[in-house]
Amino acid sequence: MPEYFIPILIAVGVITAIGLACAVILVVASKFFAVKVDxxxxxxxxxxxxxxxxxxxxxxxxxxxxxxxxxxxxxxxxxxxxxxxxxxxxxxxxGVDVTTTSKKTASVHCNGTCDNTDIKANYQGIHTCRAAMLTYGGNGLCNYGCLGYGDCAEVCPVDAISLVNGVAVVDIDTCIGCGICTKTCPKGIISMIDTDKRVSIKCSNKEKGAVSRKECKVACIGCKKCEATCPTDAISVVDNLAVIDYDKCIYCGKCAHVCPMNTIHSEK
Amino acid sequence: MDFKTFVFILMTSVLVNNYVLTQFLGICPFLGVSKKLNQATGMGVAVIFVMVLATAATWPIQNLILVPLKLDYLQTILFILVIASLVQLVEMILKKFLPSLHASLGVYLPLITTNCAVLAVCKNSLTNESVASSAAPFVTALVYAFACGLGFLLAMVLFAGVRSVIEHSKPPRCFEGVPITLIAASIVALAFSGFGGIAENLFK
Missing domain, CATH: 1.10.15 (3-methyladenine DNA Glycosylase II; Chain A, domain 3)
Structure with a gap:
């Protein structure tokens, strides 16, 4: 064996020996000092x-x-x-009675895809919703809709949110209902609804009908047809925008059927 | 070791060469755990504890194993190994026999595992002048480690006080949170630089 090899061997040996000693002490200690966990x-x-x-x-x-x-x-x-x-x-x-919860999943209240709405300006800043929000509420024609930079998709722990044609879309099967996206969205257009009761209004625009119609092809124009159709008075138009009261809703899907703008989606 | 050396080591490592505020080591726990006074004290006490123990373990390793074998260059890697396992061991023992102390030290013990201040104390205790010139270098090294830990505790407690004042102040919005904390830390460090030279001249 060449002579220069010996110091290397000694060094390796010393480190290994001390590391081994530490490991043995720790293993013995972990057995010896084990604490019962509840x-x-x-x-x-x-x-x-x-x-x-x-x-x-x-x-x-x-x-x-x-x-x-x-x-x-x-x-x-x-x-x-x-x-x-x-x-x-x-x-x-x-040892207590089972009190079940209804499983909730996220729903994005916007369907302003690139085909349905347009941009009002070219935005070349940082590609996050929060940054875009700071410049006049984003570059979309509609000031209420999805910004499309995917902050929600970023925070989703299970990657249930994807961006399809400029709008965040939730995959209901993957979504675990943690609600982190609802807190992240700077526009506040994501909400949690019961998974087996999915009728949701895919618009958040509160402008008057004439304005919102120009801004987006699938905007809620506040025509109140859904309000008139609903058999349980669960849907009402507040600030030119239809809102569903999920306690009253029986998920018949009639509102989705009559909506002239195809804004209400029944996902049954 | 006479009383004069003891006070000299205490003065130099607590005030003049304070690990956090003069040498800028161990900044992470200094900023992370200094929000509340009781937490800061807990962390400080834990650091003193670990520093003394770690020095007690690494000093013999250096002088009995590494120096005779001419393996000084392995110091850093070995010390990290030894300190990390030592902290784990201490945590297990505390959990078993002193659960109340373990609960109060809580997350701080594992946090110290990779604290650079602990490693620095172990390394510096080997080269420190008063340790090297002492008749009983091992005991002096332990005193040095204790004093350094005391300096860390002092910095933590002082800064916890400063932060409690910051909490209720209203800095400009862009300075809120971490920025104003860093500025405050720098000012406290600046104040400590005023101690420079005190110990040397007191014990001339």
Whole structure:
């Protein structure tokens, strides 16, 4: 063996020996000083999806499980991504009655695709909605609609949002209902609605009909046809924009049928 | 080690060569955990604890293994390894035997694992003048590490006070949050630069 090789071997040997010693000490210590974790906590934590989205109101899945394990009066149905299945599992571990939640998914209230609306100016700034919002509310002809730079798609933890022809579109099957996008959208045009009750108004324009019609081919013009058609008075036009009261809505889809601008979408 | 050396080390490492405010090491926890006074104190105490322990572990490694084998150049990599495992070990022991202390130190212990100030104390305690000239270098090195930790604690506590004032002030909007905190930190550091030369001249 060449002589210059020996110091290298010594160096490698010393580092390996000390690293090994540290590892052995840590392994022994972890057995020796093992602390029992609350079984309930571990079981609860295993049920939770681990997305750490914060929709339950706690800092993450860990802290929700810890809070549940300590305090049985906390609701077991706070996990929205987990939905009814996780709520049932949590309730079983906690030994309380199952209170299910309806699964919610995000809906973008705009259908202003590149074919339906136009731009009012060329925007060459930073490609985020928040930056575009700072310059006269974005470059779209409609001042209420989707900006199309995908801030919502960026924050979505499961990549359920994609940009199709300039408008954010939510994939209902992928969406876990955490609601992060609703807080991110600078226009505030994303809301959470029940997954099995999907009738939504794909417009947020509050201008009068004559104006909004010029701005977008599929804008709500406030004609009140839906209001007149709705059998349960669940839909009403407020500020030239139709709004659905989901507590009254029976999801018949008649409003979507009569809407002259094709603004209301029934996704049943 | 006589009393004079003890006070000299204390003065130099707490005031003159304060790790955070003069040497700008360990800035991350300094800015991150200084929002509340009790958290800042907890972090400071944890840092003192780890600095003394780490020096107690690395000093023999350097002088008994690395120097005889002429492997001084491996100092940094070995010290990081040893400090990281030591902190893990300390955390396990605390969790088992002192759960209340573990809960109060909480996230700070793992945070210290890769704190550059701890590594710097371990390295500097080997080359520090008063340590090198001392009759009992190991004990002096431990005192030096303790004093450095004390300096960190002082910086944390002082800055927590400064930040509580910032919290209620209303800086221009563009300075809100981190910018005004950084400016405040720089001013506190500037104030500490005024201690330069004090210890040397006191003990002349």
């Amino acid at each position: 079984e309930k906590y571990a079981a609860l934590r295993d049920c939770l999806p681990g997305v750490n989205c914060g929709a339950c109101g706690y800092a993450g899945c860990d802290s929700y499980a810890a809070a549940l394990a300590e305090n049985s009066s906390i609701a077991t149905n706070l996990c929205i991504p987990g939905g009814a299945i996780v709520a049932a599992q949590l309730a079983e571990i906690m």
